[in-house]
Amino acid sequence: MFWIFIALLTAAVAIVLTYPLMRSNGVADTARDGEVAVYRDQLAELQRERESGLIGEAEAEYARAEIGRRLLAAASGKKGEASAISPRRHNALASVVTVLLPLTGLCLYLYMGTPNMPDMPLAARLEKPGNDMNLMIAKAERHLAQNPNDGAGWDVLAPIYFKTMRLGDAEMAYRNAIRLQGENAPRLTGLAETLIAANEGIVVDDARTALEDAEKMSPGNPRARFYLALSLEQAGKTAEARDAFAALLKASPAGAPWIPLLQAHLQNTGGADIAATQTPEAPAGPSAEDIAAASTMSPEERQAMVAGMVDSLDAKLRENPDDLQGWMRLVRSYAMLKNEEKARQALAGGLKAFPPAGEQGKQLLALAQQLGVNVQGVTQ
Structure with missing residues (x-):
């Protein structure tokens, strides 16, 4: 039945394509016949007007000559068209459309395709999604649609939604996981990060409450502490934010990837001298001398200095791209400077090397998503 249906469909398409070729002569002849009839009627009308005296002899002769010229042109055009468009040419075109094109397509399919391979149903593809992230998500969604009270399933799906920047779905999944499984530090922190990303980096009240609860449950989490310090900075509580950033910097191990970000926020809150004294071994960010010098600068000068150091790091990475920590610092720095386009370019450069x-590439993507950088299209 399938092949019969395909054959009928092919025949229908061929008829549609060849119909204009089959009818073109008839259409052209009909149009020419009508034009000739109009000119003949005009000659007859001119004769009647001449006999009734409505038009003079000279004018009648002039009009007759003009109408006769048009009549001859129409009649000769009909003959020329009939000879120019021959049935033989139409037959050749129709043969190409109805035979050659379908035959070529069939040969290509038999050569390049796999006609004997049965289609894999969607259910079978969902059972074995492999590394296809979309199929993995679809499988989890189908399971949760049938088992909406599976808290563990929501707990697994929530961070996947977040990594793919489906922030509305991620928030729903985190809230379902918390409702069904209860609160813990990872779930609360994940919910807070989702809310922050959805609000373009602003630590909203719900996010701050979730972070405070996460910090009480599991003290010392650097992600929760950083966002809480950031909320103080955004609220204009500069001194408290500076102390919070300084405390987190002091507790951070040497070489921690978030150190350059803390240094930048300390500069913005007037704590550049604190960063210089507490992180003498911080890797490849601003030097202690740079940070100390920044403490005496105006905010505009300090911002210009930071931008200059970031541009310098960008140039170094283009010469030596095999530096994962450098790319991570560059993405962070551009995100902190609120330069979305530069952050995306830095991410793209890092993903070329990693x-x-x-x-390592996954680390870069996770960092960009955490900072609220739009990763859509960067990995293509």
Whole structure:
């Protein structure tokens, strides 16, 4: 039945395509016949007007000559068209459309395709999604649609939604996981990060409450502490934010990837001298001398200095791209400077050196999503 249906469909398409070729002569002849009839009627009308005296002899002769010229042109055009468009040419075109094109397509399919391979149903594809993230999500969604009270399923799906920047779905999944499984530090922190990303980096009240509860449950989490310090900075509580950033910097191990970000926020809150004294071994960010010098600068000068150091790091990475920590610092720095386009370019540069499929590339993508950088299209 399938092949019969395909054959009928092919025949229908061929008829549609060849119909204009089959009818073109008839249409052209009909149009020419009508034009000739109009001119003949005009000659007859001119004769009647001449006999009734409505038009003079000279005018009648002039009009007759003009109408006769048009009549001859129409009649000769009909003959020329009939000879120019021959049935033989139409037959050749129809043969190409109805035979050659379908035959070529069939040969290509038999050569390049796999006609004997049965289609894999969607259910079977969902059972074995492999590394296809979309199929993995679809499988989890189908399971949760049938089992909406599976808290563990929501707990697994929530961070996947967040990594793929489906922030509305991520918030729903985190809230369902918390409702069904209860609160814990990872779930609360994940919910807070989702809310922050959805609000373009602003630590809203719900996010701050979730972070405070997460910090009470599991003290010392650097992500929760950083966002709480950021909320103080955004609220205009500069001194408290500076103390919070300084405390987190002091507790951070040497070489921690978030140190340059803390240094930048300390500069913005007037704590550059604190950063200089507490992180003498901080890797490849601003030097202690740079940070100390920044404490005497105006905010505009300090911002210009930071931008200059970031541009310098960008240039170094283009010469030596095999520096994962450098790319992570560059993405962070541009995100802190609120330069979305530069942050995306830095992310793209890092992913060229460290492909997204690898562990290091995944770290870069996770960092960009955490900072609220739009990763859509960067990995393509």
